[in-house]
Amino acid sequence: MRFALLASITTTALFVVAGIPAHAADGIAIDRGNARIVKLVEPAETVIVGEPSIADVTVKDSRTLVLTGRTYGSTNLVVFNAAGEPIVDQPIVVSRQGKGSVRLYRRNDVEMMTCLPVCEKDTIGGESVGEE
Template identity: 55%
Template structure:
């Protein structure tokens, strides 16, 4: 029996696939809401009210410095995910967020030679970039896993 729908089946299929791909793309963005910092870079965080206590889950991943009672400076120290909790004088939370620290991917190139990994900073010419202890460890682990 022929279809009597105004919309051919392929248009419905294409529309459904487009909606699913949009939904799939939005899910990771929602799941990773939080504070994003690049390795070896700082980010200023303004607080709604003065802070009394600041706790970073893993200070090897991110560090918090107090600029004043309502301003923090977060610095990416190592790759990964940790959290930050900021409490006011009464112990009420001001901030309770995940911190994601990632490598600077733009203007950089990684060269793999067997077990050796070299990262080049290309701004505009490619040269060996400074590596923190966390970056050296990450690159040695990448080389060992190959």
């Protein structure tokens, strides 16, 4: 019990300092095509994103990561320190921004449009985005 409480306090402190919401059950939320800076309280030795096609990570320095939402979905971020101990193990959820998204249905085709302020085809790396 004492260990669980200490682990909970440590996790909360890590994410308060890192600027990530302390409610770890929700994970790290990123909008597709946007980046989010993650500050670590101790230096990272190894950084892993479970599914790199969903989110990408760039290591700016040993205490600063930049997460980028690539496509819709969920994955996880795992960071190890120099001793090989995990210092971060959090889910990542990449979603679309709620405002300005439109789906056009043409027979069997679904086309996503982003309308901010002019409507344009929603793309990821030059590929058009269909139904999730």
